[in-house]
Amino acid sequence: MEPAEFVKTFIKSVSRTVAIERRWDLDLGPVVGRGTVVLERPDLEESKRRHILALANTRTGTLYIIQFEARIADWDEAWPVIDTVLNRLVIDDEV
Secondary structure (H helix, E strand, O other): OOHHHHHHHHHHHHHHHOEEEEEEEEEEOOEEEEEEEEEEOOOOOOOEEEEEEEEEEOOOOEEEEEEEEEEHHHHHHHHHHHHHHHHHOOOOOOO
């Protein structure tokens, strides 16, 4: 399976057993991907929110999976760190 196709399959499979908060597609030239934010057991006090990003470099055949997780109660505190990492993330489309 090509990495770009795996990205779609992976996000779909991750989303089967959780509540989907949102999902999006990315097209960054040779790097394509899909992201999702899911809630695990939203009915419980210790429930978690996961931000999952799956990226495929169509030029090199490389797959990247980037995932962040925090308790829903702690998400607002965790988000600035997550946002910083995502905004500084660089993927070399030649490697």
